[in-house]
Amino acid sequence: MALPLKDACVTRATHNSMKVMFKCLWKNCGKVLSTAAGIQRHIRTVHLGRNCDSECSDGEEDFYYTEIKLNTDSVADGLSSLSPVSPSVLSPPPPPTSDPRHSDMNGAKTESSTTPLSRSAPSTLYLVHTDHAYQVPSFATVTERTHIRTPATAPVTIPSSTNFTPSSCSSFSISWQSPPVTFTGTSASPTHSRTQSFGEQRPQSIAVLSSPPRASGSLRKSRGEGKKCRKVYGMENRDMWCTACRWKKACQSITPTDPYPPTSYFPPPSPGMSWNFLRCARGSRAAQLLSSPAVGAPFGSGAAN
DNA sequence: TATGCCGGGTG
């Protein structure tokens, strides 16, 4: 709902009604170009620090295009349902075990997202991701309190070389963002890492790593995007916040791109586990433990056993 | 400034 990208896209679409364009979704960047080649080159040179030489124009390198249908009117909905760069927890790109359900969901969403809204001139938006998203090694050692989250989604993959022809009013967006330091200790299953497995985990043991964070230092975490309890209910109704929010912890009830069922979310991140324990877990391989229990049913509704 | 939330504190 508060995706910068979304806004930008919306604006663009509205202003340049029926116009194809590409927008760099790089963290702080927001460059908008009218050509795929242009945006891709921009990404390479500016963000990748690479000097495009030859086939940088075609840019069919490794850009992932995510199609999004938006309405000039209610584009927000269409986009929000997709949340391309949302830092929420959807499906980790690299890990093979990334919820197939979600991955597919993107595609499905893409279509049905605007179904009830299709009335005016629906625009199509393409988000492009690149393979460049270097994935931090297995256990990314974040020296600072870098918060990691699962971001992007690996949805539709359209070779930019396809020279697709934008139907009518279409808006394109190129998204190229750095990877979200997915820890993936060794046995952590991303499947359930959606609810609480996230967070920062730094195996103190490791001191030397290969590719430390770079990319204009953007592994900062970018704070949760979706409106959290606080913003929704306000300080006035603090008692309505989820426990986590009340305790100034990571909100666990309101998620941007992963609307959980109206189930009563339990306070702690995991049933039978407290924040305190969690903290201990963090910083050690205990993180693994967190990943083991309650896999099938993340937010085990209170009944842990 | 407002918000999200980690790390630390208290009973």
Add this chain to the structure above:
DNA sequence: CACCCGGCATA
């Protein structure tokens, strides 16, 4: 362990 807050990163 439930609960809260300082303080920081971020928007």
